[in-house]
Amino acid sequence: MYNHIDLDAIHLEETPPEQEPDRQRYFIAKARKQVRALSESAGRPMTFHIETYGCQMNARDSEKLAGILTMMGYVPHDGEDADLAVYNTCTVRENANRKVYGHLGKLKRLKEKNPYMRIALCGCMTQEPHVADTLKKSYGFVDLVFGTHNIFRFAELVFRMLESDAMVTEIWEGTKQIVENLPTQRKYPFKSGVNIMFGCNNFCSYCIVPYVRGRERSREPQAILDEIRGLAEDGVVEVMLLGQNVNSYGKTLAQPVSFARLLSKVAEIPGIRRVRFMTSHPKDLSDELIETMASSKKICRHLHLPVQSGSTRILKEMNRGYTKESYLALAAKIKRAIPDIALTTDIIVGFPGETDEDFLHTLDVVEEVRYSSAFTFQYSKRSGTPAAVMEDQVPEDVVRERFSRLLNTVQDLAKKECARWEGTIGQALVEQVNVQDSSLLTGRLSNNLLVHFPGDPALIGKIVDVRLAACKGFYYMGEMI
């Protein structure tokens, strides 16, 4: 679909079009010429490697970058020693930034050995004001730096990078633009993420995302449905709708549409067998959504519902917009309406001012909700966020001790929760040959748990019935029936 662009029909001697996506298509064609010349000079194809950190949004963005590079004539290479190494960064926690700077040192050494090598950095980290300065000052060997708002201009930026010997930097503070219909290269042929909105308006007090991803913007439902119809025609059976807070989808459109309504429209598309979504904010989760999920078998039995903390006092400081009690009531309502649902969550320990008593409320929620898994994080101070200047930052050793208590509780309970389905039959989308044992296949159940079972690799991409014979903690061993 978007990959069917006739690059030969583009007149490269003309001035670049003003309109998007035509302008980027023009630069794909221009860069293709440069890449051809480089390949001829090197006597081999030019290769690329994209290293992706962070969330599903970044994973999807990387597929878009890969689509553009492939169309330019770059070929994928499994390793950082490629001719173009792209780092798609995350900045939710401070240690992610440290890791990237560490990696850049390694890339510098690789670049010294390969005269064709170029290094590009993009993603949330580059949107932080001090990062571009640090890169200019101490990492002058990086060739291209761009942000999250102008990612659709990647083709043009690659072209400029290949023309220039100096670092090309383009970072926007924000945008209202959503550019559709640029190429993508999916990691899996049978499943795909689909952005339904960008940015976040919630300003949770610890979180840097609203500053680096900008204000919330929803895509038009028609553009989303067209994209998914195209994916279905291309063999995709499972889509994951992506947004920082999908429950507020569509509220700012000229003709508002609820997320639940969008979800049922997606589930009606022929060929789409499963629909997932990520992430739900508890404060905006509607009864309409619960009813829509309960009444459609195509909507997966999994809800990621970040709680962050179980203490009402801390939740208020976090600006989350719900209390311990209202969260628990919501989780109970969802479980009543959809008994076979699996709930997962995100939890932060050590938010400023968190006392032992606050922390016990978090453990309490974990025990009551019985998540089938939870991402647990130690609070990381992000400068520019309100929480960074709050008093009573919790000492590191206290955070570490609470973190390990939380992890033990989460893991104990998650094991029990996952075992709930032992002996039942589940539908698994076969994703790959098991990485440890090639006689087994690995499939994903509707509730997001993995199951490993003997089978023919020809089944990859198919949905099969599997008896969930034995629960091994967080996954199942099974057999096809």
Ligand code: 5AD
């Ligand atoms: N410190 C620790 N964890 C954080 N998250 C977001 N910001 C921070 C931070 N400053 C976690 C939240 C969010 C997940 C994606 O990352 O739990 O849901």
Ligand code: SF4
């Ligand atoms: Fe960050 Fe809160 Fe927005 Fe999630 S909802 S991205 S935690 S500000």
